[in-house]
Amino acid sequence: MKSEKYKFFIIIFLSVLIGISVGLIVSLFHLSINWVVMNKFTLIHTIYPWQNFQYIAYMFSSSIMLFISVYLVKKYAPDAGGSGIQNIEGVVANKITMNDIKIIIVKFFGGVFSLGAGMAMGREGPSVQIGGAVGQMLSRRFSLNRNEINMLVAAGAGAGLATTFNAPLAGILFVFEEMRDEMKYTYVSVQSIVSATVVSIITLHIFIGNNISIPVGNIRLPDVYQFWIFIIFGLFFGVFGFIFNKYLVYFTEKIAQMHGWQFNILILIIGSMVGLLLYFYPNSVGEGYGVIHAAINNELGIEMLFILFTVRFLTTLISYGTGAPGGIFAPMLALGTLFGVLFGILVNISIPSVQIEPLVFAIVGMSAFFSATVRAPLTGIILVAEMTSSFNLLMPLLITSLVATITVNSLGGRAIYTILLEEALKISKFGKNKSEANEEF
Structure with missing residues (x-):
């Protein structure tokens, strides 16, 4: 009984730590993308001498940034390419393994370059994979079994999605619905996912604020x-x-x-x-x-x-x-x-x-x-x-x-x-x- 209580305490403690870490990293990820996008435009419009041919600078900068992004993936972490959500699902299902440190670094910087280049992609995929990698990185420092580590990987992934959209309920539901075939849900796993997600949102609000992503005002419900x-x-x-x-x-x-x-x-x-x-x-x-x-x-x-x-x-x-x-x-x-x-x-x-x-x-x-x-x-x-x-x-x-x-x-x-x-x-x-x-x- 003592062992179970101790394990529960460790998992909840780790969930909170994962929530803080994911909230910080994903917030920094978002700020970095915004900084790159704004400064890229400012730099081109400020120093590029041929105003009538600025599109050439846009073409050159986007192509180089995309090339760097893809190079980082191919060279250092092939499983950091694309969304990465499928990889997290594979980890939770014990079908694949993950080098968490490489994923965090390559996904972060590769994502900043690819999204900064203007690619038609979102930041939520990288945020989810980074969150899952943070969950694994922190949890494997403790004496947890593979299923318990996977539980915290899922918790980190949910926190990553929630932090991306400032949508805590969606982050929790995403893990329950999208990973329903990969993991068994228990009282501990539910508490872990909720704890990590809630703490990550609090961290987001502290560093970036509590803003509605797409404000639309009052809408009349159809008859x-x-x-x-x-x-x-x-x-x-x-x-x-x-x-x-x-x-x-x-x-x-x-x-x-x-x-x-x-x-x-x-x-x-x-x-x-x-x-x-x-x-x-x-x-x-x-x-x-x-x-x-x-x-x-x-x-x-x-x-x-x-x-x-x-x-x-x-x-x-x-x-x-x-x-x-x-x-x-x-x-x-x-x-x-x-x-x-x-x-x-x-x-x-x-x-x-x-x-x-x-x-x-x-x-x-x-x-x-x-x-x-x-x-x-x-x-x-x-x-x-x-x-x-x-x-x-x-x-x-x-x-x-x-x-x-x-x-x-x-x-x-x-x-x-x-x-x-x-x-x-x-x-x-x-x-x-x-x-x-x-x-x-």
Whole structure:
């Protein structure tokens, strides 16, 4: 009994320590990305002599930054590429092992360079993997078994997601929903996940503040007799989610097959194109928060909404395919917003009796695209509700996300991180048998 109480105390103590550490590191990660982005623009506009050809400086800087990011991954930590969430799931399931210190360093700096370059990726993937790596790094200093260490890896991952979006409930739900097949939930594991997440959010508020990620103001809830429109809305996102997952894997596989100078040239070309888009059409690349605010503030017309949705769909696939550190949550939220506003405008024009604010479809669209792709609808619903402070839209969120998930399942689609983990194991770079010999606990 004493041993169990002692172990419980150690795990909760470690959970709090993990929460503080993840809150600090992820906060610093966010501040570093913002600093790089701001100073990159300032530097180009201040010292670059040819004002009419500034796009060349954007192309050059983005290509070099992306190249450095990918080089760090390829050279020092191949499993730090992409989102990394699938790798954390593999660790929790005892299918792969992780060099936590390398992951933290490479993911941090690689993520700063890739997101600073303007790639259409998010900071949540790196934050989750960094959080999981911090959980393992701190827990393996104590006499814990593999399952207990995995519990703290999951707790760190949840804290990483929560800190990224200032969304504690979503961080907790993400672990419960996304890792439901990988770990057994007990009273201790639940307390561990909650403790790490809550403490990480407190740490975030101390260092960065408590700001709503996407403030939208007061929103009128649609009439119950208009809920049928959200069923149709969910069908669209089910199809989009199926297509998105299929081609995300396709681009990732195709680019991963390239090696040597061909791969390096392709990375430089992709970086240059991102820089060019960043200069002329900044809303078509980057994490997507700029285009989200533009869309919900009615700054984009119907044609531009359609164009940006199409272009960002493609740039997200290509950006992730490079293997640079970066996630897909934020880009998915941007895509959901763009199509949501477009859908809302067209519905109001086509069916005058259904007058629902396009903003409602934007918020619901974020959750629906996330749910269809990640197959974690509860996480998507709560994440968007926390980010926008729009809990009054829970019914439209539930209906659309449920329909989107059922639709993609009917089409034969699967959760994106399950597919990515299988692909990682298939090429045996992160396979358990190969990496066990290099990892000690």
